[in-house]
Amino acid sequence: MIKRSFMSLIVVALDQLTKKIALHYSLSHKLSPVFSFCRINICWNRGISFSLCSSFYSWVIKIVVLSACILLINFWYKSRKNSEIFAYSLILGGGISNLMDRFWHGAVLDFIEIKLMDTVFPIFNLADISITVGVIVLLWKEFVYKK
Numbered sequence: 001m002i003k004r005s006f007m008s009l010i011v012v013a014l015d016q017l018t019k020k021i022a023l024h025y026s027l028s029h030k031l032s033p034v035f036s037f038c039r040i041n042i043c044w045n046r047g048i049s050f051s052l053c054s055s056f057y058s059w060v061i062k063i064v065v066l067s068a069c070i071l072l073i074n075f076w077y078k079s080r081k082n083s084e085i086f087a088y089s090l091i092l093g094g095g096i097s098n099l100m101d102r103f104w105h106g107a108v109l110d111f112i113e114i115k116l117m118d119t120v121f122p123i124f125n126l127a128d129i130s131i132t133v134g135v136i137v138l139l140w141k142e143f144v145y146k147k
Helices: 002-028 058-078 082-105 126-144
Strands: 032-035 038-045 108-116
Touching: 002 038, 002 082, 002 108, 002 126, 058 082, 082 108, 082 126, 108 126
Parallel strands: none
Antiparallel strands: 032 038, 038 108
C-alpha cells in the first residue's frame, strides 16, 4: 500500500511546492517568461478543466471532485498491473492536490502558460499534467497496447 501511495504523494508534494514557488515568484514579477514559449501567469480556477462550470457553487464542485477521487482510489486499489497502478497514482495525486487547493483557497491555482506561435493554451499546473499523463497511459493501454 505504501509503495502504491508513493507516486501520488510525490505528485501532491511537487504540485503544492511549485504552486508556492509560483505564487512567491509572481509577487515580484508579472507574466514572467520561463522560456520563450512558457511563462508564469497566476490564475485562480474556480471551475473544473478549462474553467468549465465556474458558475457552479463551490461545494458542488468539491463534492464532484471528492467523489471522483474516491472512485479512483477504488480503481487504484483493485489494479494489479503496474501500468494501471502508475496511471491511477498520477491521476489520484493530481486530483488530491487540486482538491486541497479547493478546500484551502476556494479555487485551484494554475500558473503555467504556454504560447506556441499565435496559440495561447489554457493555463495549467503540475497536477493537471499528472492527471493528463495518467489518462493517456490508461488510454494507451486500453486502445493501443492491448495485452
